[in-house]
Amino acid sequence: MMETRIILLIIVPLGTAFIIPFIDLINAKLRRFFVLLGISIQIFNLTSIVVQYFDQIRDGSLFLQYHLGGWQPPFGINLVMDNLSFLFIAIVTLSLLFIIIYSIGYVGHHEGKFYVLYFIIIAASNGAMLTGDLFNMYVFIELLTIASGALIAFQRSHPGSEAAIKYLFYNIIAGSLIFFGVLLTYFNLGTLTMADVANNFAALESGIQLFITAIFLTALLIKMGVFPFLFWLPKSYDSSPAPVTAVLSGVLSKIYLYLFIRLIWTVIGFETIVALNLNILLIDIALFSSFLGHVFALQANNIKRLLGYSSIGHIGMIFAVIMLNTEAGFYGGILHIIAHMFMKAGLFVACGYLLQYTVSNHYRDFKGVGLRDKPVFIAFIILLLSMIGMPPLLGFASKWFILMAFLEAQSYFGAFIVIFGSLTAVIYYLRYIAKGFEEVRLSEDDLKMEVFNQPLLSVLYREKIVTFITYAYTAVIIIFGFGFRFLNIPLRMSIESIMNVERYIELVLGG
């Protein structure tokens, strides 16, 4: 079905990004209203889509298309919104809304370019999830890389610039690999539309199939930070400001997971992966990556770096459980994507508040943080418990389904990794919780240190907004922890749209 509103999901944030520098020239204080206007049009747009197509979302027949420039799919670019991309767009938009309200409190009104890059990230993430065209996907991935790479160096500090350069090196290599893969696909199939490629990919020689698949997989492994290419990730999480880290870990890694699902299941086809004997290898790589992430997290002496390593652990686990290609695996995997998105973004957001007066993110500076702001620290602890997998919270439900999926597929190594991750998480999080409640006795030298060392960010612009967003994340985790059954229908329907590739191809090429 043709629907104009899904293109507005991309061009409204893009237009907001274009208008902000212009508003800055007139009056920088007006910018906030345009930021809020852009994000509220976006929310309104998404809500109106939900309201109009509510029945179709429920019975899984949602399929909205848009042909850009009016050209039919093999000739032009098409946008597709099925149940999978709808679910991802809904959660990503919610998360990005939280983070932009947080950054109004955190960054304040001094930095116009921050919001420009942030809105480019919103537009590019919606575009990457909606597009049905391989080259268009590459363009949006490049946009995400450039915008997030610049935001990592936002603090203009030495480690920040270093991390940004490292991030850009890794991610631009990954981007050029994707470009090379797209090029090879076009070279062999003469088309760029995902549905058309999917239709003809199985007919290629197995050598070239392996080559294209390997290139795409390498690129996505770099982007997600899975085992052989994980070393850029903790550094860039550590040295970027809190809202940017929340975007990096809460949103971008989930978008790459979505693109991974889209490429492997819709475009390349899981049968091809099995025929190329890649699936067992990928599960093992992902589980080893998860293991490594948790082990590195044990030795991390820096809270943000620790959370970065734990992200590697969780993403490896999601990757492995999705690669099982069973319905239970997808259920657990996508539920954990949602859970991890809110938990990790919430944790980084809380970190940004808690660590505002400390000298660094180091373990020894974490002393007494909990006593300074007790309610926020309790929210922080709730989020940490959800990461570990405590029963009434969302992290428990998703980890339980992942464990069940591994046991059902008789992948006992995977089940071991889930349990191992939770147990090591108890060790490395409890250390920080205990340190947070330790009382600080300032000696003369400490006081001097505190005064002469520049704090990370001296004063937050609006403290109440910042704490409110932390509570909002905690509330989401608790509410969905009790009511994770609400997510049952969207999850089932998105699994159906992953599995039913023929319907996707038929609707894109036929309609």
Add this chain to the structure above:
Amino acid sequence: MHKYLKKTLVISVFILTAIALYENFLLVPEYTGLRTGVSDYIISSGLSDTGSLNLITAVLYDYRAFDSLGESTVIFGAVSGIVLILSRKMLPVSSRGLSFIVKRTFGLVTPFIALFSLYVITHGHLSPGGGFQGGVILAVISIIFSIVYGSAFDYRRYSPQVKTAMETMGAFTFLGLGVVGILMEGFFLKNLGFLTARTGTLISAGSIPYVNFGVGIKVGAGLAIIFYSMIQKTFKEDF
């Protein structure tokens, strides 16, 4: 000794990687021919569909105009990022520029460079060129100004605010033409039918020349902003 060991190690790793890559590329099966459906269609009916003599422009700004919007947003994002990281509102490093002869000669040449860039931008649908290429030539003028006349010259005449406004205007031209496409033709970035004229004339090919113009201004202003952000002085304590 230690230095030589390190060098040999690095060189051997490079050679091994090269050999491994070579071996892998040998495994790639030979080119077996393209399914030419899409390219045949564009070659045969690109002119009648879009009215653009240059088929590359037809693909860039009509069939796949959305990709071009994305690419120009990449430049926009890069400009914003560089300005975000490097700008501290310091005047550029001042220099006196080159000798009198160079200044005079360049003064004579400048209008022709500007004319050439305008030609490349506006004739994108008729001859090789287009917004991106012409925009780069436009940015070159601004860069040569800073070398020949000293870095403060261009800064004083066309302040960063003017350049930012130009860049935003260019971006909005592209986006606005897309939205006009929704309103008048029903699709985002669809070629505007009422603007078509006889093929081969300057103002033909629907909205393609206007899109080219927007992209040209945007790329030119954006690259000039990047250049001037990079030659700005930064405070010592920032880095």
